[in-house]
Every structure is written in C-alpha cells, then in structure tokens.
Amino acid sequence: MSRIRVLIADDHALVRAGFRTLVETEDDLELVGEASTGHEVLDLVRKVRADVVLMDIRMPELDGIEATQRITADEDLAGVHVLILTTFDHDEHVLAALRAGASGFLVKDTDPVELLRAIRVVASGDGLLSPGVTRRMIARIAASPGPSTVDNAALAALTEREREVVTLVAEGLNNDDIAERLFISPTTAKTHVSRALVKLDARDRAQLVAMAYRSGLVTPPR
Template identity: 50%
Template structure:
C-alpha cells in the first residue's frame, strides 16, 4: 500500500476545505495510474493512497481512513469482495464508502461485493464523467443503483439459492406503503421521484425508506434491491409481489 501526496492541478481551487479522500485499489499499475490521474484532476477529490492487493486495501482503509475506496473486485491475495467485507467489519465508524470496479457488468463478483456491503459499482470502460459522477454519488452517501444489472445477477442465481425464510419474515413486517416504496426503489427511483409518483411529501418518503431499510436489516438501497429479488418480492417483470 502506497500513501499518496495530496496534489491538485495548479490554478484550481478546492470546492471546500475537505475534499473527498480516495484510496485506489487495483492490481494493475496502469489502471491505478489512470484512476489516480482522473481523481487528482478534480478540486473536490484527492487521492490519499494506492493498493495493489486486497490485503493492502484493508490495511490502507484502517491506516489512512479514506472517505471512499475505488475497489477492483478481482485482485490477488484477497479479492475485492473479501476486502470489502473486512473493511466494513473492521474499520472505525464511519467506515469508508466502497465503489467497486469491474470490466464486465455481468461479473458475478460485483453481485457478491454488493451483498458484502459495497455501495455501488462502475465499469472500467466508463467515460471519465461517468466515473466522477459515480465517485461523487457514493461519496455523498447515496448508493449507485443499477436495478437492471442487479436484477439480472440476482435472477441468474435465484434457482441455485435456498429460500431465505428470515428475509421473507422481514419483508412480511413491511406495511403496504413501505412495500410500495420498496417496489419503486427496485425500479431505481430516487426519493424525489418516489414522492412525485406516490403524492407523498419528500420527508415522508425519506421516513418510509429509512423504515424499509431498518426492517430489512440492510445498509442502503442497493442491498434493499438485492433483498427484494432474493426474497422473490421483485421479479423479472419488475413488479413487486403483493
């Protein structure tokens, strides 16, 4: 694990005094260099370190306390899934946000990383503006949700996974309104979009979302979508089970 100096291009001014502190974890040095250049060019972001293995990523998370980790899912020594789980388990509160990177969007490693608690994923071939949007979205506390990709990965495994009775029990605790909100979350709708669709106030929607996450025992919207598909609440057609 290599700590990086805080650098920004000359002539650029920080948006605030505390730019998002990013740790880059990837076993390919060229990929790390490319990501480093993209992140360091932004005034509201800064690279504080790099890691070439999952073990180094865990060590960097504990030592450097980044706000966000760009985590490759396929690394030697300790893959990104195991590293994500360890970091979220061992890092002091608040733990870093984790954005996993992959070459293929149907990579099942991504699904496992999301189940382990990663807050979203991006494709390594994404455009620079897409990468920066993903980083900022996750850094500000939101989940980077790709419902169709999560759906396809979840459904590809559904036949091999045993029924999760505990999850079904948790879903049964949701009120009708909370089930409606969960269904809209699986479609990828934001809180303002859910408010517009349901006619509820934004603060009311936020309360319902918080209750859904709490009753399901999940960290964020991404894990709520996973839970919805794994339980059978959401189906290939996208409709929530009554």
C-alpha cells in the same frame, strides 16, 4: 463542506494514475491513498478512513471481493462504501460483489463523468449498478438458492408506504424519481428509504434491493 475521501485499489499503476487524475480534478473529492493488493487495501482503509474505496476485483494476495467482504464485516469501518470497478460485467462478479457488501459496481470503461457521479452517489449511501446489469441481477438474485436473510418481523414492521418505496428502489429509482412517482417531496422519499434500511438492517440501497427480491417482498419482472 467536507470532501469525499477516496481510496484507489488496483494492481495496475497506469489505472491508478488515471483514477488519481480524475479524482484530483474535483473540488469535493480528496484522494487519501492507493493500494495495489487486497491486503494493502485493508491496512490503508483503517488508517485513512476513506469514505469510498474504488476496488478492482482482480488483485494479488487478496482479491477485491474478499477485501470488500472484510471491510463491510468490520463494524469499525461502517462508514466505508466500496465501489467495485472491473473490466467485465460478468454476472458472477456482480453477484459476488453485492453479497460481499459492495455499494456499487461499474465497468472500467464507464464515462469519467459517470464514474465521478458514482463516487458521489455511493458516498451518500445510495447503491449503484452499471447500466445494463441491473435487470439481470434482479433475476439472478431472485432465483438464487438459499433462505432469505430478512427477518419476518422486520418485513412486518414496514409500513405500506415503506413497502411501496422499497419496490421503487428495486426498480432503480432514486429519491427524486420516487418523490415524483408518489407525489411526495425528495426529503420525504429519502426518509422512507432510510427507515426501510434501518428496519431491514440493510447496509445501503444495493443490499436493500437484494434483500427485497430474496425475501419475496418484491417480485422480479417477467
């Protein structure tokens, strides 16, 4: 079984050392590089082909949001998933990270066990937000100005079951939770999510949620 290749990007050596120690203790994770600036991240990610980049927002030369946007816009780096790590869970940071194409967002004081789980979740193609920010983000994304980026034909192509599954993804449910709610197998739930991702041209579940609310496919909770 291949290990998840992790790249750490943070301008503080002490923070990188902490993440390095955490990653290196796990048999299924492999540290493939460290970067202290946004430009270093872009250079390294192409060389080491990381599966997950642990990305700090505030870095010299090029911040983590811009670095994330450049990574997600590069078709050659389609298999790279960015997990944003920051000191504060400011709404603007989360929104900027999601719009840049990040697959997840966590604050740095997250429990180590949760951080390791987040790396695995993001590497599998799922999206993840730090607990406590999801509901705020739903409201902000739904209320934010600008046209929907979802093609109407793509929305129409979703089956009734796929629409139902997208709604549950937007509630924050994982494949096992969706399977239990709809009385289907986790494999079937994953298949429906995958088909919705393809039809809506969404990079991962985080982007799928944002697109679902912006398009009106899913309405925000009151």
